Amino acid sequence: MTPTSAHLEGLATRSDNWLTDLAPGDRSAVATQTVVRLVALAGSYMPLLLLVDDVQYIDAETLAVLQSLQPTGSLAMIVAGRPEALGQLVRLGGAPLQLQALGPEAARSLVVLLNRVAPMDESTVTHIVERAEGLPLALHEFAAAALGTQGA
Numbered sequence: 001m002t003p004t005s006a007h008l009e010g011l012a013t014r015s016d017n018w019l020t021d022l023a024p025g026d027r028s029a030v031a032t033q034t035v036v037r038l039v040a041l042a043g044s045y046m047p048l049l050l051l052v053d054d055v056q057y058i059d060a061e062t063l064a065v066l067q068s069l070q071p072t073g074s075l076a077m078i079v080a081g082r083p084e085a086l087g088q089l090v091r092l093g094g095a096p097l098q099l100q101a102l103g104p105e106a107a108r109s110l111v112v113l114l115n116r117v118a119p120m121d122e123s124t125v126t127h128i129v130e131r132a133e134g135l136p137l138a139l140h141e142f143a144a145a146a147l148g149t150q151g152a
Helices: 005-013 024-045 060-068 083-091 104-114 122-132 136-150
Strands: 048-052 075-079
Touching: 024 048, 024 060, 024 075, 060 083, 104 122, 104 136, 122 136
Parallel strands: 048 075
Antiparallel strands: none
């Protein structure tokens, strides 16, 4: 079955009677095809980059949509996830690139840079660097939290 504007309307309105004549699996297939065609249509008008983070949490339907998308000259995907998402990353194509934690000096530089407006004392920076274990998001969040408590 080829998706039509009626399929899109049913998806958009979350109608209870959307494609009631189809089995649930068939409705899911129509939904997947509709989203894939929408993305392809958007990509035919402009370059499109899909950024997918935390792929370890996506559901089967989202995975089906992502697997159905074919990278082209105007459509690309960057997919990120934790190490336990390696299977999903491989199924989505491309070669996984594993990022390493920041080293102590790079981590310290990031914390100092994030808090250049209101510098922290050296012991706070050291504590954040040790606690975050080189993870950039943790460094950012811990530095922001420490900055918030300094002003309190």
